Amino acid sequence: MCGWCVDGLIFSPLFLYSISIKFLLLIGQRLYFPFLYATAMQFSANSTTTVLDPKTTKKKYPEARIIVLDDNFNTFEHVANCLLTIIPGMSEKRSWLLAVEVDREGSAEVWRGPLEQAELYHQQLVSKGLTMAPIEKT
Numbered sequence: 001m002c003g004w005c006v007d008g009l010i011f012s013p014l015f016l017y018s019i020s021i022k023f024l025l026l027i028g029q030r031l032y033f034p035f036l037y038a039t040a041m042q043f044s045a046n047s048t049t050t051v052l053d054p055k056t057t058k059k060k061y062p063e064a065r066i067i068v069l070d071d072n073f074n075t076f077e078h079v080a081n082c083l084l085t086i087i088p089g090m091s092e093k094r095s096w097l098l099a100v101e102v103d104r105e106g107s108a109e110v111w112r113g114p115l116e117q118a119e120l121y122h123q124q125l126v127s128k129g130l131t132m133a134p135i136e137k138t
Contacts, residue, residue, distance in 0.1 A: 064118035066111040066125070067133035070102050074130060082128045086121055087111050107133060 101108040
């Protein structure tokens with residue numbers, strides 16, 4: 001293999017050449033064109049800069065909750081299968097537990113996350129015939 005080896009790292013001749021050229025240009029500019037550096041330093045000292053406000057915080061993307069409501073026409077199996085197919089990461093056991101909770105408590109939170117995804121899942125569950133509460137923003 002062609003190149004230099006330093007502490008087990010092998011540097012190709014092309015890499016070494018590009019570094020040496022950059023170094024020579026930097027040194028040459030300072031030696032032969034010092035007025036360029038003085039002008040650049042003067043320009044950067046007089047130029048206006050914008051400082052970002054360090055107190056500014058990023059807004060967290062709004063989260064939302066999806067709540068399924070109890071009704072008299074959807075079966076446990078239908079509710080569980082809808083949750084299983086539409087909500088990502090939903091297990092069969094959890095979908096059945098949520099279907100039972102909807103029946104026993106009258107409602108159940110089936111998913112919580114980013115608002116945009118919540119809107120999609122909510123619309124898909126409505127299209128399957130489930131009775132849904134409006135999306136709750138948290």
